[in-house]
Amino acid sequence: MSLQTPESEWDIIIKAKSPVLDLKFHDLWRYRDLLFVFVKRDFVSFYKQTVLGPLWFFIQPLFTTFVFSFVFGNLAGISTDGLPQFLFYLSGITAWNYFADCLTKTSTVFKDNAAMFSKVFFPRLILPLSIVASNLVRFGVQLILFLLAIFYYSIFRDVQFQFRMALLLFPFLVLLMALLGLGLGLIITALTSKYRDLTFLISFGVQLLMYGTTVIYPLSAASAKYKYLIQLNPMTPIIETFRYGFLGKGSFSSWSLSYAALITLVLLVFGVFLFNRTEKNFVDTI
DSSP states (O other): OOOOOOGGGOSOOOOSOOOTTOOOHHHHHHTHHHHHHHHHHHHHHHHTTOSSGGGHHHHHHHHHHHHHIIIIIIISOOOOTTSOHHHHHHHHHHHHHHHHHHHHHHTTHHHHTHHHHTTOOSOTTHHHHHHHHHHHHHHHHHHHHHHHHHHHHHHHSOOOOOOOGGGGGHHHHHHHHHHHHHHHHHHHHHHHTTOGGGGGGHHHHHHHHHHTTTTSSOGGGSOTTTHHHHHHSTHHHHHHHHHHHHHSOSOOOHHHHHHHHHHHHHHHHHHHHHHHHHTTTGGGTO
16 A cells, blocks of 8 residues: 555645746745735835834935936936926936835845745745835835826926827836846845855945936937947836836837847846755855
């Protein structure tokens, strides 16, 4: 008589080896309640014991926008493609913040959750996905602020905006920003589990990357000498399309957006490959 139990009778089967690109979507769906718990945890812990709480959702982009308007708009005199400075910088900051938050917070997943990973089993990709989802809430609030600013300028400042058909691509743009930040974050967190020095370069590198994107200047104002380098940044066509759709100014190219989508897909696949490969033994090295 066989003492072995058929695999079909088990809810979860943990194997020593599995394909590195096996995302185990069925496990992610089974643990969807845990995903919601992590999203709630991220939201509560970030603003816990703060006086203003969720108001920081509005304060941070507003303060950054005012600083950018004063420094880059008034002092440096950088062109904003004829758009009001406040709206130009707020549009770039809104899109960039979501990507940057997904990247920086995902890049420390292994280090920040080492104790949990070593004691409890659950699909490891749940945590990076929860970061992307929780940041989406913050992005949604800042998007409302951006739309209110458009309403204010159109009603009280008599500024005419021409919404473009590219606005229909907005859900696709949000998906690209999320997956691009997720893919890069997975690559970095896999590398930092072994090479801890990279941790100190994350925030600095993200800041430098922002200056290589059209957040503080339009693509039309970029120097011809470096314009092609700026266009190689996959966030450039995303932000340009975001502005073009909402404000009617900026550059839109289906080829550039397709390039951004291709780079995003490559980085995501490579990030999942490294993440799945590293999570099997990262506790021994971190």
